[in-house]
Amino acid sequence: MILRPSDGKPPKRVAFIQCVGSRDANENLYCSRICCMASIKHAHQVKEKYPEAETCIFYIDLRAFGKGYEEFLERSQREGIRLIRGRIAEIAELPETETLLVRYEDTLRNQIMEAEFDMVVLATALIPRLDTVELQKMLKLSLGYDGFFIEAHPKLRPVETYVPGIYLCGAAQGPKDIPDTVAQASAAASQASIPLLAGKVTAEPLTAYLVEDYCGGCGICVAVCPYNSISLVKTENGKWKAEVNEALCQGCGSCSAACPARAIIMRGYTEPQLLAQLKALLSV
Known part of the structure; x- marks a missing residue:
């Protein structure tokens, strides 16, 4: 069941708002990567449960980069999910109708527009854990500008850190989806097994x-x-x-x-x- 938190009724109009706190000069500059497809999936689930419901996704740029993602995006559009390219200016509650008024800039039409919805779902930014700085100080790791742990080299050493024996994978390094996390975890485990199988670690002599x-x-x-x-x-x-x-x-x-x-x-x-x-x- 998909119900409104306010009154427990099924929503007839649902809005999904992308990049809330992501790709924003005042918040986080980076893309959270998983939000676009997660919102499309959730909009599809709303349509699957309530075929008559109106679903809209407000986006800046839709990023369907994975295997089968573009096909799923096209399928969702055929199901009637509306994609609106625009930035949200304001969300206000209307007490008389108990709905939410979304005021936005439609960047394709270059117009300021409004729409009412029963439910608004925010795709908020993925941020580092609150104890990341504490762990960084404990392990002597390096952090990037975004607050995530930084790898030794983005192309040549993507799962290694500057500290020998410590490897990165998953959302500790930055926002990523499950397939990328699993692949990176396999790479990190493989790298960690090298000194374990060798039984020794060669230290840098010129310190x-x-x-x-x-x-x-x-x-x-x-x-x-x-x-x-x-x-x-x-x-x-x-x-x-x-x-x-x-x-x-x-x-x-x-x-x-x-x-x-x-x-x-x-x-x-x-x-x-x-x-x-x-x-x-x-x-x-």
Whole structure:
């Protein structure tokens, strides 16, 4: 049964509004990916249960990208589901009729229009879990601009993180549907099995180390490290110093290049070693 929450009656007119909190400069810039097809499916279920019901989907851009999705979209249109390209300006309750007035801009007609509905369904944005930041600090992972965990490389290392041994899959990395989640979970499990089968993990030998006497505790190295391997700690004399976790360090050298006091040095790339290389090169 599909009933209105207000009075428990079956709805005769149902509106589905897309991108509520998604693709919005004031909220979330990203697309939540699953909303378009979920709303089309729900509109189809309303039509299946109540063939005489009027169903409308208000969208910015419909994204039917998966296998069989476009065919299902065309089927829903043949069933009488209306697709209206427009942005919602206001939703107001009409006490006299106990309905909802939707005021919207029809971007195809370039007109401001209104319509009454018995029920309005919002396709809200998929957002990261509330404890994502806490987990990120605990595991020293990196977050993207959208608040989801970020992969090491979107094409070459799509399920790996900057922290060895930790892999990403599903909505932890960003909004995605079930087929994509299952495929990514299989890839993450496959990657995790490699060090397990090998029985050992090879650590990066050329890591950064700190010269404490030079460190002023400015924290620039903490900000630039993509692997979250550096933190500020308070010493016994009350001063702040950087501390390098060499188990997490991948030897990228960002901290060493950014340090204004030259307090962080890369193993294998000390100043005497680099000068010796230059002298050897120029002497040829």
